[in-house]
Amino acid sequence: MSEAQWEWRIHSIIFVATFALAIDRMHYQNVEIELMIFTHHPEMAQTIMHNYTRGVTAWEGIGVYTNAATHVLVTVVAKDEVKAIKKDILSADPKAFIIAHENIQVTGGYIKHLI
Numbered sequence: 001m002s003e004a005q006w007e008w009r010i011h012s013i014i015f016v017a018t019f020a021l022a023i024d025r026m027h028y029q030n031v032e033i034e035l036m037i038f039t040h041h042p043e044m045a046q047t048i049m050h051n052y053t054r055g056v057t058a059w060e061g062i063g064v065y066t067n068a069a070t071h072v073l074v075t076v077v078a079k080d081e082v083k084a085i086k087k088d089i090l091s092a093d094p095k096a097f098i099i100a101h102e103n104i105q106v107t108g109g110y111i112k113h114l115i
Contacts, residue, residue, distance in 0.1 A: 044073060052084075056073050072074040
């Protein structure tokens with residue numbers, strides 16, 4: 001095999017890898033996740049709104065098993081924000097219960113934060 005053929009193959013591999021990473025990154029940012037957060041720290045809503053510029057809906061709930069009052073927070077975030085938000089929530093409330101729903105459709109005031 002000639003040197004030109006090897007060079008062509010290496011350039012092709014680099015192009016395909018770079019293209020795949022770019023497409024994957026763009027797609028990852030376009031996936032919305034609904035987070036339902038059950039916490040005893042209502043200030044978590046302000047943390048999400050301030051640190052991630054995301055709206056939060058909140059209401060009061062009662063844990064049926066424990067009969068304890070809890071705060072229920074719901075927000076929609078980009079998939080690449082979920083790990084950081086969970087870390088913030090669990091650092092303030094290690095007993096927080098978080099449910100993440102993928103494959104949702106969002107209509108309305110949701111703004112994508114693209115890098």
